[in-house]
Structures are given as structure tokens and as C-alpha cells.
Amino acid sequence: MSNSKAFRSLPTQFLQQQNNSVTRYLTKKVNILNIDIDNLLKTEVLEKLQSGVVFTPNVDHLMKLQNDPEFLQAYTSADYKLCDSQILIYASKFLGNPIKEKISGSDFFPAFYNFHKKNKNIKIFLLGAAKGVAAKAQQRINSQVGRNVIVGSYSPSFGFEKNEQECRDIVDLINKSGATVLAVGLGAPKQEKWIYKYKNELPNIKIFLAIGATLDFEAGNISRAPKLMSEMGLEWLYRMTTEPKRLWKRYLIEDLPFFWLILRQKLNLYSMRTSENQSGE
Numbered sequence: 646m647s648n649s650k651a652f653r654s655l656p657t658q659f660l661q662q663q664n665n666s667v668t669r670y671l672t673k674k675v676n677i678l679n680i681d682i683d684n685l686l687k688t689e690v691l692e693k694l695q696s697g698v699v700f701t702p703n704v705d706h707l708m709k710l711q712n713d714p715e716f717l718q719a720y721t722s723a724d725y726k727l728c729d730s731q732i733l734i735y736a737s738k739f740l741g742n743p744i745k746e747k748i749s750g751s752d753f754f755p756a757f758y759n760f761h762k763k764n765k766n767i768k769i770f771l772l773g774a775a776k777g778v779a780a781k782a783q784q785r786i787n788s789q790v791g792r793n794v795i796v797g798s799y800s801p802s803f804g805f806e807k808n809e810q811e812c813r814d815i816v817d818l819i820n821k822s823g824a825t826v827l828a829v830g831l832g833a834p835k836q837e838k839w840i841y842k843y844k845n846e847l848p849n850i851k852i853f854l855a856i857g858a859t860l861d862f863e864a865g866n867i868s869r870a871p872k873l874m875s876e877m878g879l880e881w882l883y884r885m886t887t888e889p890k891r892l893w894k895r896y897l898i899e900d901l902p903f904f905w906l907i908l909r910q911k912l913n914l915y916s917m918r919t920s921e922n923q924s925g926e
Contacts, residue, residue: 675742677733678707678906679917682726687748690727691760696851697724698840701750704732704881704900706833711906711917716834719841727753729857731878736907750856751869754828757854762790770819770850771798773830774860782863797822806835816846826852830860 674681680702685693700706700723710717720726727748728734737744761767771779779798787793799818805811819827827850829836836855844853861867869875870883881900885892909915 673742675728675737675740675744677702677736677740678711678903678910678915680707680710680720680726682728682733682737682744684742684744685725685727685748686746687753687756690725690748690753691756694725694757694852698722698844698853698855699725699727699753700837700855701727701729701748701753701857702733703728703730703749704903705895707733708900708903709834713834715838717917719834719837722841723837731876731880732903735878736903739907740911747875750830750854751859751862754854754856754859755863758786758790758794762792762794767794767826768796768822768824769794769826769828770822770824771795771828771830771860772801772815772819773828773836773856774800774864774866776800778864778866779830779860781865782860785865786863796824801831806831806839812839812843816843819847820849823849825849826854828854828856828859830856830858832857 673684675684676682682702683690690699700720702720706720706729710720728737728744729747729749731747734744734747758767758769771783773779774782777800779800783795783798786795797818799815801811801815802808805815827840827847829840831839833855836857840853840855844850858867862869867887870880874880874883881892881896885896906915
């Protein structure tokens with residue numbers, strides 16, 4: 646009788662093992678070109694994120710990381726690396742370890758401040774974009790949320806990252822604002838490098854978000870790609886048509902070798918050239 650019960654329980658045990666296996670498979674990090682991307686849903690990140698540095702890798706980031714040790718150093722220090730590219734989703738499936746969801750900075754940031762609209766401990770400072778854009782984004786977001794969730798903003802001068810005095814002034818401005826979250830929209834790799842360099846001088850900031858062009862979207866200066874194009878992995882094409890002089894070289898020349906590198910990774914022939922420079926860290 647006991648043997649019969651044990652036999653009948655085998656299907657249940659097998660299904661439980663399979664479910665556990667799938668859960669482990671879906672929640673682990675996904676390695677693409679030596680960068681470990683967190684395999685999380687947006688809802689999971691919103692519930693889990695209490696502190697840390699959040700970067701959102703896309704194809705352009707991964708290509709820049711191949712030849713920029715300083716950028717790689719900043720990137721490997723991030724606590725969260727969230728997939729910001731449908732093309733990376735396709736690549737992860739090709740590599741046999743699919744990423745759950747695309748979480749772009751421009752999707753995550755509004756989800757973040759709406760998630761915390763009643764959380765008075767979340768006070769955000771906006772850093773980035775052209776003159777007046779961050780302030781406009783601040784006004785629009787606060788109006789939408791119904792409270793001053795954005796407590797300060799600053800749009801730095803061109804090339805400010807090379808001006809130590811301006812950077813020091815920005816650090817002071819952020820520290821005096823009472824902010825607990827810093828959202829930096831300077832574009833890669835500038836925003837990631839700036840966060841890495843100055844985060845230890847910002848003791849009140851619990852969460853650092855690198856959000857790219859999000860401030861322009863929030864201010865209403867630039868329109869997002871149509872949802873269908875984004876879901877198909879064609880957001881790059883939309884952005885290139887809206888800013889061809891700035892973006893054509895990035896998408897048509899600099900990022901094109903990505904597909905060759907993914908094939909090399911699939912064949913176990915890939916290695917990052919800058920990885921040896923970081924091995925001692």
C-alpha cells in the first residue's frame with residue numbers, strides 16, 4: 646500500500662521539481678557579452694528596490710562596454726542591470742536564456758514615481774538634459790503625481806563632467822535638496838560614470854537611476870516611439886529618424902557588430918577585450 650501511494654505521488658513530485666527548475670531558470674541573471682542582466686519583471690523591481698544603483702543596458706551600452714574599461718568598471722558596480730532593449734530580448738532567446746521583460750529607463754522611471762506617489766520618503770532629484778528641460782520635467786511630474794515628489798533639478802552645461810567645480814556644485818545642490826533618489830539623464834556612458842564617481846559623496850541618496858533620454862520624454866520635448874515599433878525592436882529606427890545627425894552613426898556603424906559578437910558568444914568564441922583589465926578588481 647505504501648508503495649502504491651509513493652507511486653501515485655511521483656507525478657506530483659515531478660511537476661514540483663519542474664516548477665522549481667523553471668523558477669530558478671527564470672530568476673537568474675542572463676549573461677550577454679559578459680554583462681549580467683537581471684532577469685526581473687518591472688513589478689518585481691518596483692517591489693524589491695529599496696536602495697542601490699540601477700542601470701538599463703541596451704545594445705549601444707554593450708558595444709561601448711567592449712572598449713571602455715572605465716565604463717565597464719562603473720557598470721559592474723551597479724546593483725541592478727535591467728534590460729532596455731527588445732533586441733537584447735531576442736539575443737537572450739537566441740542564446741538559450743530568455744529575459745522576461747524589457748524594462749527601459751523611460752518606462753521604469755514613471756512607473757517608479759507613480760509606485761511611490763504616496764511614499765513621502767521618496768524624494769527625487771533630476772540631473773540632466775538641456776537647459777530648462779529638467780525643470781520642466783519636474784513641474785510636469787509633480788503636477789501629475791499630486792505632490793512634490795521631485796524636490797530639485799539641474800541641467801548641467803555642456804562638458805560639465807570635465808569641470809570639477811561644477812560637479813562639486815551639483816553634489817552640494819543634491820545634498821541640500823533633501824533628495825533620497827537621484828535620476829540622472831545624461832546619456833551613456835556619461836551618466837553611469839558620473840554616478841560611479843560621485844555616489845559616495847551623496848550620503849542621503851539611497852537609489853541612483855541612470856535614465857538616458859527620459860527627462861526629455863517627461864518634459865514633452867521628445868516623443869516616444871510608437872508602442873508597436875518598440876515591441877518589435879524598432880525603437881532605434883524611430884529615434885534615428887527623429888535625430889538622424891546625432892544617431893545614424895551609433896545605430897548603423899557602431900552598434901552593428903553586436904550581432905557578430907552574439908553569434909560568437911553562441912559558439913563559445915566570445916571574450917571581452919577589456920575584461921582582463923578589470924580582473925584585478
